[in-house]
Amino acid sequence: xxxxxxxxxxxxxxxxxCGKSTLLEAVQLALSGQLNGRPLQTELHPFLFNSEVxxxxxxxxxxxxxxxxxxILIELYLSEVPELAKLKGINNTAKVDCPGIxxxxxxxxxxxxxxxxxxxxxxxxxxxxxxxxxxxxxxxxDNEITARSIALKPSFIDASSxxxxxxxxxxxVDIVKESLSESQKVDLALAYRMMKDAFIQxxxxxxxxxxLAKKQGHISDKTLTVxxxxxxxxxxxxxxxxxxxxxxxxxxxxxxxxSIKIKLALESSADSHVILIEEAENHxxxxxxxxxxGHIGTKRGMRQLLITTHSSFVLxxxxxxxxxxxxxxxxxxxxxxxxxxxxxxxxxxxxDTLRLILAKRVILVEGPSDELIVQxxxxxxxxxxxxxxxxxxxxxxxxxxxxxxxxxxxxxRSAAVVTDNDGSVADLKAKYKDYEGTxxxxxxYDNDEACRTLEPQLLKANGKAAIEKxxxxxxxxxxxxxxxxxxxxxxxxxxxxxxxxxxxxPEYIWxxxx
Amino acid sequence: xxxxxxxxxxxxVTEALAEDCRSVIVTYTxxxxxxxxxxxxxxxxxxxxxxxxxxxxxxxxxxxxxxxRPALHNQRIKNIQFIEGRSVQKVAESNVAAHYFAGGNxxxxxxxxxxxxxxxxxTDGAVMRRLAQRFDHIYIDEIQDMxxxxxxxxxxxxxxxxxxxxxxxxRQATFRTNDSNKNSGYSGAQxxxxxxxxxxxxxxxxxxxxxxHRCHQHIATLGDGFYPNEPPTKSLNATITGHDGVFTxxxxxxxxxxxxxxxxILRYDRRTTCMDLPALNFGESKGQTFDRVLIFPHGGAxxxxxxxxxxxxxxxxxxxxxxxTRARYSLAFVFDAVAALPGFQNYVGPA
Numbered sequence: 001x002x003x004x005x006x007x008x009x010x011x012x013x014x015x016x017x018c019g020k021s022t023l024l025e026a027v028q029l030a031l032s033g034q035l036n037g038r039p040l041q042t043e044l045h046p047f048l049f050n051s052e053v054x055x056x057x058x059x060x061x062x063x064x065x066x067x068x069x070x071x072i073l074i075e076l077y078l079s080e081v082p083e084l085a086k087l088k089g090i091n092n093t094a095k096v097d098c099p100g101i102x103x104x105x106x107x108x109x110x111x112x113x114x115x116x117x118x119x120x121x122x123x124x125x126x127x128x129x130x131x132x133x134x135x136x137x138x139x140x141x142d143n144e145i146t147a148r149s150i151a152l153k154p155s156f157i158d159a160s161s162x163x164x165x166x167x168x169x170x171x172x173v174d175i176v177k178e179s180l181s182e183s184q185k186v187d188l189a190l191a192y193r194m195m196k197d198a199f200i201q202x203x204x205x206x207x208x209x210x211x212l213a214k215k216q217g218h219i220s221d222k223t224l225t226v227x228x229x230x231x232x233x234x235x236x237x238x239x240x241x242x243x244x245x246x247x248x249x250x251x252x253x254x255x256x257x258x259s260i261k262i263k264l265a266l267e268s269s270a271d272s273h274v275i276l277i278e279e280a281e282n283h284x285x286x287x288x289x290x291x292x293x294g295h296i297g298t299k300r301g302m303r304q305l306l307i308t309t310h311s312s313f314v315l316x317x318x319x320x321x322x323x324x325x326x327x328x329x330x331x332x333x334x335x336x337x338x339x340x341x342x343x344x345x346x347x348x349x350x351x352d353t354l355r356l357i358l359a360k361r362v363i364l365v366e367g368p369s370d371e372l373i374v375q376x377x378x379x380x381x382x383x384x385x386x387x388x389x390x391x392x393x394x395x396x397x398x399x400x401x402x403x404x405x406x407x408x409x410x411x412x413r414s415a416a417v418v419t420d421n422d423g424s425v426a427d428l429k430a431k432y433k434d435y436e437g438t439x440x441x442x443x444x445y446d447n448d449e450a451c452r453t454l455e456p457q458l459l460k461a462n463g464k465a466a467i468e469k470x471x472x473x474x475x476x477x478x479x480x481x482x483x484x485x486x487x488x489x490x491x492x493x494x495x496x497x498x499x500x501x502x503x504x505x506p507e508y509i510w511x512x513x514x
Numbered sequence: 515x516x517x518x519x520x521x522x523x524x525x526x527v528t529e530a531l532a533e534d535c536r537s538v539i540v541t542y543t544x545x546x547x548x549x550x551x552x553x554x555x556x557x558x559x560x561x562x563x564x565x566x567x568x569x570x571x572x573x574x575x576x577x578x579x580x581x582x583r584p585a586l587h588n589q590r591i592k593n594i595q596f597i598e599g600r601s602v603q604k605v606a607e608s609n610v611a612a613h614y615f616a617g618g619n620x621x622x623x624x625x626x627x628x629x630x631x632x633x634x635x636x637t638d639g640a641v642m643r644r645l646a647q648r649f650d651h652i653y654i655d656e657i658q659d660m661x662x663x664x665x666x667x668x669x670x671x672x673x674x675x676x677x678x679x680x681x682x683x684x685r686q687a688t689f690r691t692n693d694s695n696k697n698s699g700y701s702g703a704q705x706x707x708x709x710x711x712x713x714x715x716x717x718x719x720x721x722x723x724x725x726x727h728r729c730h731q732h733i734a735t736l737g738d739g740f741y742p743n744e745p746p747t748k749s750l751n752a753t754i755t756g757h758d759g760v761f762t763x764x765x766x767x768x769x770x771x772x773x774x775x776x777x778x779i780l781r782y783d784r785r786t787t788c789m790d791l792p793a794l795n796f797g798e799s800k801g802q803t804f805d806r807v808l809i810f811p812h813g814g815a816x817x818x819x820x821x822x823x824x825x826x827x828x829x830x831x832x833x834x835x836x837x838x839t840r841a842r843y844s845l846a847f848v849f850d851a852v853a854a855l856p857g858f859q860n861y862v863g864p865a
Contacts, residue, residue, distance in 0.1 A: 085647035089581030142580035
């Protein structure tokens with residue numbers, strides 16, 4: 001997968017499990033050498049590898065098919081700035097001459113013998129033998145690198161992974177630390193140690209120690225006293241807790257904690273050039289999210305920001321143009337759309353765009369009454385509402401169908417269009433000829449040009465009597481019924497939606513939900 | 515070009531500290547590298563991050579050979595293969611893997627510069643373009659040690675328009691970065707001819723510093739004696755300690771002399787035993803300064819002392835020059851006769 005980022009703002013949008021977090025972690029890992037806040041070497045485990053690749057590899061071993069052991073490769077291609085010239089070269093898969101970082105987790109050929117024995121009985125193999133793997137962290141100049149040698153500092157804010165107060169606290173202290181100057185840090189460390197030293201001088205503590213000293217010989221031959229731990233592992237980081245209005249930060253609501261962390265990271269010294277934020281909306285109320293997003297927008301400065309989100313609000317507020325639609329092995333931006341389609345989505349509230357992106361499959365319909373009929377038709381067919389199967393029924397102006405289909409095609413999303421024939425099947429055929437015979441996109445309509453829209457279709461499928469029962473009123477002729485239905489589209493659709501009476505779904509809709 | 519004790523290292527370190535630009539000081543041996551760090555810390559509490567120090571080989575490997583290696587060769591260069599003499603001669607350059615590499619990933623010491631040169635040509639100068647982005651000013655210390663294709667690399671840097679300061683003393687050409695036959699006409703003290711050519715071609719400006727901050731005038735003059743065609747060195751060291759200049763010490767007085775003056779013992783190489791006193795070879799002493807030096811002369815040097823004829827030390831002139839010019843105040847030779855050279859005093863031992 002090869003992803004191009006915007007130089008400034010990037011909003012990564014995609015379904016759960018589509019790899020948004022993995023993307024952020026990969027960037028953080030390649031820039032810092034750390035995973036989950038620890039050196040990669042200590043965090044190396046078989047489940048870092050793509051499970052499908054692993055399953056495929058093991059199947060090949062069992063089938064005696066030669067296959068190289070799976071590997072992981074992250075390459076960051078960076079801008080040409082003098083500070084990064086040290087990282088410049090052509091040691092990357094694209095053979096591009098630019099500064100960059102390459103991190104690979106791959107089989108170490110020096111273990112070829114041991115590995116040969118290990119794979120000799122493939123039936124015993126369940127996972128990747130990570131023990132035989134090595135990590136290579138190098139610049140595009142092909143030299144080994146350390147986090148210090150990269151003139152590019154990431155700030156990773158992952159509110160979703162805070163598991164307990166200990167890690168939360170360490171995390172917050174780290175961020176507070178980043179916003180302090182070197183001399184402030186030294187002052188803090190010194191003050192902390194002096195405070196500890198002063199503790200033992202306290203008369204009360206002294207009298208306790210005197211009393212303890214008298215017990216010499218009872219417990220041990222040596223003198224027992226109490227003091228505070230002044231060894232290096234008990235440094236100020238472990239003993240200091242950031243407070244907010246005098247309340248320890250870890251006792252403040254998760255949402256507030258989260259927003260503090262993001263704000264602190266944005267404020268912290270210009271050292272960080274890349275800010276990675278995982279699901280900024282976590283634990284935040286709407287109004288707090290609003291102010292946080294405003295803050296992110298204004299304080300970002302020149303730094304590159306990558307933010308993942310599920311929130312159409314975040315997306316709308318930060319700008320749809322920065323959106324990267326992400327889906328496991330593919331991605332797109334709205335820039336990939338035709339200019340007029342792009343402009344259309346730029347004007348549209350982000351919500352509808354996001355629905356299309358987040359749904360597994362979509363059914364596009366022409367209006368609210370079509371939406372209700374399709375929803376209930378689906379339930380008749382499958383016994384549950386479409387959303388329960390991650391199918392989103394989206395009501396859009398029929399003129400915009402093709403714009404939505406353009407995104408769906410780019411994302412390889414399965415999409416169905418349920419449309420009126422408006423009295424001309426030929427026109428419809430011409431309009432959708434690009435999608436004829438495609439695997440993911442299907443257009444459903446009725447060939448009967450006499451029944452131009454939904455209401456005559458419903459009448460055709462059910463007849464006057466059945467509809468009179470559903471609507472709970474009588475009509476003299478089909479024409480008066482149709483006139484009423486057309487004038488009261490929403491009420492009629494709601495009646496069909498809620499009725500206990502039997503009725504037949506028009507065939508083209510039935511096929512669509514099928 | 516600078517005489518021994520002329521303050522080459524001090525000069526480039528001071529200049530690098532004063533300049534607000536990204537610079538690198540490159541030197542040949544690890545000892546020189548240590549010496550440069552020591553010099554830095556004698557002038558400043560911390561080396562600014564914009565200034566880097568590296569050895570010539572790590573400069574070649576990390577900054578020049580690796581970044582564009584894929585243009586010529588498909589395997590990562592793990593390290594340099596250090597060898598005695600010359601590496602494989604009969605393999606054509608077109609067979610890149612065998613010509614330049616041992617085992618495909620260790621690049622031969624005498625060919626790494628040639629590889630860099632070829633890489634730069636293949637990539638239309640990308641190697642030098644990167645170097646120009648990387649550093650505003652490159653200093654190369656102990657320039658006299660450069661040999662073979664190294665000289666071509668230096669010329670590439672000059673032509674790339676990167677500010678380059680080369681300092682050294684051709685009289686101290688005791689090491690060679692490699693034994694390639696390329697540029698063999700410029701080996702040893704002859705390297706100065708290359709500098710004169712660059713000067714003439716307008717690529718560089720060659721200048722001589724003829725003073726020494728280190729050596730007493732008699733010591734400097736003795737050193738000059740090994741290169742009679744070079745201009746004389748002027749001493750700026752006027753300190754008087756009561757035991758100053760050039761001496762002979764009879765073997766029987768050595769223990770007493772060592773007790774009184776604690777000189778650094780130097781020798782040509784380890785074949786000279788030096789009465790089991792802890793000694794340093796001339797080559798290793800390069801770049802270092804001692805208050806007092808006592809040399810145990812090897813066979814050739816003994817003949818030179820006895821006769822005053824330079825022919826006895828002609829082949830070891832560079833090392834003799836290095837050894838002779840380490841001392842600030844006194845330089846003594848263990849010698850049981852009268853030296854046939856001017857300026858010598860005889861150390862009179864205890865009665």
